[in-house]
Amino acid sequence: MTLLLSATGISKRFGGLLAIDNVNLAVPKAAIHAIIGPNGAGKTTLFNCLTSFVKPSAGEIYLNGARIDGLRPDLVASHGIARTYQNIRLFPDLTAIENIMVGLDAKSPESLLGALFATPAHHRKVRDTIARATALLAAVGLVGRGDRLARHLPYGDQRRLEIARAMSIDPVLLLLDEPAAGMNPVESHAMLELIRRLRDEFGLTIILIEHQMRVVMGISERITVLDHGACIAEGTPAEIRENSAVIAAYLGARAAKHGMDALERQG
């Protein structure tokens, strides 16, 4: 089992607040790994550290054996880490297909002169980019919606487009921040299918943050539980379900004896 991502001793301090405290994360290739935890547990901050959007105060992050912590965020992206956001952050006034082309383009810079004088090489490149963007739209089920402005798409489609945009930089590791947030059970089931398909078809490794227990338990192979910035448990869904520290963190110590089932029934 080769590790794709290995993060050791990650800490992030904001002033007096220790947002993440000595967290370790080891994710093998083509795994689906979930990060759960109550609000404010530091999940999104961990994502921000992995993408170099904030610099960890301590710790080391390796992707495929190469050290990536402290790199410029755009270089981390070009190493192959892509992410989506909890609150959708598409480019609202670009069309769906343009949103994807931003990432495709960043990977292969063109010459401005080629574009201005419309050389055949430039045309070829543009055709190629559009074909790839269309394929990505199709992969997330947005066929025929490429010309609509991102902000005019319905909410569920925006979530899918955000995933397609993340895919556009040809990542090896995809970080999904609450991909099923605000979705009804039918939609979140479709999202689960999509995430699974991304892993199976593209060989992606996926780390997701999720609140809906049904989603988490149904899809992930391993789960890391954060609480107040610290990792309180790590294991398979079955192990996490039985873990009393996790249940205590979610429901308070007294509820712990009722177990995780109640939480799952809530969704």
Place this chain on the structure above:
Amino acid sequence: MPQAGFLQDWLRRATAVDWFLLALRIVVLAVVGTGFVAGLLHPRYGREEWFSFLAFGLTIGAIYALIALGYTMVYGILRMVNFAHGDVFMFGAYAACFSLIACNRAGILNAYPVISFTIAVIVCIAVSAGIAILGERIAYRPFRRGRSLAPLISTLGLSFVLEYSARGMFGAQNKSFPTMPGIDGIVAFAGFSVPRVQLVVVAAAVLTMIVLTLIVMRTRIGTAMRAVAEDKDAATLMGINVDRVIVFTFALGGALAGIAGLLYGLVFKQISFFMGFFLGVKGFGAAVLGGIGNIPGAMLGGYALGLVESLGPAAFLEGLGVTAPYQLRDAIAYTMLVMVLIFRPRGLLGERLSTARA
């Protein structure tokens, strides 16, 4: 009746400021209306004159628009006004001036005007874009992290540095711009006549704006610019080097300002170290008028400002019996700016920073 309801509602809510603004609107409309009617009753200008006012308005408007584009693109991406932009324009004018003088000395200005013009275009673009890039490095990037007004102040400082360097290098007096052969004289058609140079300027400006639109809408760096303008962080995590996009934006704005400098020299035949200030303020005004951050807005704002400034004095000040109304053209231009902003605080086309950016 909905109309009456609206009126009652307004009366109920209106504050002193609302009454004042209402009065202001009525007064301005009355003054403009009276002047306009009076002007019509005692027509002082014929069709020919009106046409030449119009042509001049479009010419100067094109120059304003080119300058405004630089302000608006930088604002769109950084939410910051680059006050040194007017001086980038001024340096472009000097660069064009010196390259035309050099062509003249080399004896190719009259023999090959097209080649000389091309050289001047390339030199002024290179110089202006270079200064804009340098300005970004010195006066903007070091202050980007802080959420303060520091970049604003530092670009103001840079503006003074550029102005007085120009004064030191090129002298405080006006410099006369070389005359290009072939663009002098008057073109006449359909009973109207217009100086050839104005046609050249308008054509060059329109061509420049088309190229800009293609760059912003059709190229990868243009898409990257629009992406960065909408969400810098998300763009970074898509693998875009934001610093590079910012430098490109400054360079693009600088190049447009350089072309504007060349065109300004061709039209007015005189340039000075201080002109960047006046034209910069006009260009900024035009950008705000059209809705700052909005590329079509900057183009529209530039032309609107130029036309009002050129047609306004004759259209209604003359009728009011104002003496030498043409000297009040700046007052008219800025009054219109204020009025438009009272009616539409976000400018003519709105401040939507990215919608149809080009």
